[in-house]
Amino acid sequence: HVRTITADNGAEFCAHTQVADKLKTDIYFANPYSSWERGLNENFNGLLRQYIRKGTDLRTVTDKQVADVERALNARPRKCLGFKQPSVVFNELRRTA
Structure with missing residues (x-):
């Protein structure tokens, strides 16, 4: 039930095409030093x-x-x-x- 994924530019996303294929979704990348482009991620980090x-x-x-x-x-x-x-x-x- 994943519609899209917005990732940062870390090495942990080097296999993003395989993930996108498996999940049948689009993956977007945030611009460097633009945490506001990953709002859900930043909110979750605050909860964590x-x-x-x-x-x-x-x-x-x-x-x-x-x-x-x-x-x-x-x-x-x-x-x-x-x-x-x-x-x-x-x-x-x-x-x-």
């Missing part, structure tokens, strides 16, 4: 920082901590989803696909 502080050595973050943060963020109602939880919307979309 409530659980993992900026500058944290990610090698010290356990898989359990990541799973706990994932569960917490997916259970958090979002205005853009009509104040539904992302996990609920995702499951609704899976049932209709």
Whole structure:
């Protein structure tokens, strides 16, 4: 259920054509130093920082901590989803696909 992806210019997106083909979607790249072009990403980073502080050595973050943060963020109602939880919307979309 991905419509588009907006990525930054990092090396982690070097296989973007394969990802686009698999997901049947378009991938766009933000201009360097233009974080406002990736608004959803920046918003999510802010939410993530409530659980993992900026500058944290990610090698010290356990898989359990990541799973706990994932569960917490997916259970958090979002205005853009009509104040539904992302996990609920995702499951609704899976049932209709």
